[in-house]
Amino acid sequence: MTLIIDQFVCRSDNFGVLIHDTTSGLTAAIDAPEFDPIKHRLAERGWRLDRILVTHHHADHVEGILPLKQATDCSVIAPAAGADKIPGVDSTVKEGDVIPFGAYEIKVIETPGHTLDHVSYYIPAAKVAFTADTLFALGCGRVFEGTMPMMWNSLEKLMALPDDTTIYCGHEYTQSNARFALTIEPANSDLILRAREIDALRAAGKATLPTTIAIEKRTNPFLRVDEPAVRDLLEMPEATPAEVFGEIRTRKDNFK
Ligand code: ZN
Ligand code: FE
Numbered sequence: 001m002t003l004i005i006d007q008f009v010c011r012s013d014n015f016g017v018l019i020h021d022t023t024s025g026l027t028a029a030i031d032a033p034e035f036d037p038i039k040h041r042l043a044e045r046g047w048r049l050d051r052i053l054v055t056h057h058h059a060d061h062v063e064g065i066l067p068l069k070q071a072t073d074c075s076v077i078a079p080a081a082g083a084d085k086i087p088g089v090d091s092t093v094k095e096g097d098v099i100p101f102g103a104y105e106i107k108v109i110e111t112p113g114h115t116l117d118h119v120s121y122y123i124p125a126a127k128v129a130f131t132a133d134t135l136f137a138l139g140c141g142r143v144f145e146g147t148m149p150m151m152w153n154s155l156e157k158l159m160a161l162p163d164d165t166t167i168y169c170g171h172e173y174t175q176s177n178a179r180f181a182l183t184i185e186p187a188n189s190d191l192i193l194r195a196r197e198i199d200a201l202r203a204a205g206k207a208t209l210p211t212t213i214a215i216e217k218r219t220n221p222f223l224r225v226d227e228p229a230v231r232d233l234l235e236m237p238e239a240t241p242a243e244v245f246g247e248i249r250t251r252k253d254n255f256k
Contacts, residue, residue: 001022001125003126005128005168006019008037011060014031014034015033015209018049019123021104023103024101025102026050026051027045027049028050029052030168032068033061042072049074051075052065053106053121054089055079055130056079056114056132057082057115061133062086077092078092079110079117080094082116085117094110096108103125104125105123105125107121107122108122110154111131112146112150112151112154113134113151114151115144118134118154120132120135127162128165128166131158132169135167136171136173137169137174137208137216138174138191138198138219142253143249148249152241155222159213163214164212165212167210169209174202175199178195179255181219181221184230184251185227187229190219194215225241225248230244230248
């Protein structure tokens with residue numbers, strides 16, 4: 001059995017992602033940022049869209065839903081907590097739900113904080129997770145609706161996934177995230193090296209994603225709240241992990 005994952009740019013810095021199970025022929029979209037690029041990619045691949053898995057209610061993740069539904073008759077699966085804000089919902093999911101997808105199972109992990117309804121989708125057999133606007137490469141989503149401890153708890157759930165889990169995210173924000181990350185850990189050699197690789201990828205017009213849990217644990221400042229060097233720099237030796245996370249998130253909000 002094989003799961004093909006196809007990532008492409010939508011809007012300006014969103015990613016569209018299609019997943020296709022070669023055994024069953026089923027195809028799903030992770031979010032629907034924009035109709036045209038998703039429709040084109042489906043046509044190029046010769047895939048029929050069966051369902052859309054929605055991560056959260058923000059417009060840049062749901063605007064393609066209704067036209068895609070009309071064009072493909074796909075079904076729309078969305079987090080229960082956001083169902084009233086997401087168009088065209090056919091069924092809802094919550095923490096621990098398992099969505100059958102051909103030869104695969106897709107697990108629902110509630111990851112609130114960026115929004116209250118945000119969920120991530122995890123496919124253990126393919127070692128892949130779709131974390132949308134919760135975990136980014138070298139960053140995390142802005143905490144709009146939830147609290148800092150809530151967002152930290154969501155990131156901890158993702159950090160508990162196996163290190164070799166491949167992570168797809170909602171946005172290409174990695175290069176600016178790297179600039180900020182270096183202000184938190186200027187001496188992290190893994191981060192310095194990765195920032196250079198990211199600059200090279202972007203200069204070549206290439207995506208910096210997907211990433212992995214292992215790479216993020218080594219370089220993403222939001223996951224490194226227990227590092228002595230991070231706590232020293234922030235002068236927060238005794239703070240809780242959620243407090244250190246909150247400080248880093250606040251600094252990022254104010255970072256130019
Ligand atoms: Zn969002
Ligand atoms: Fe977004």
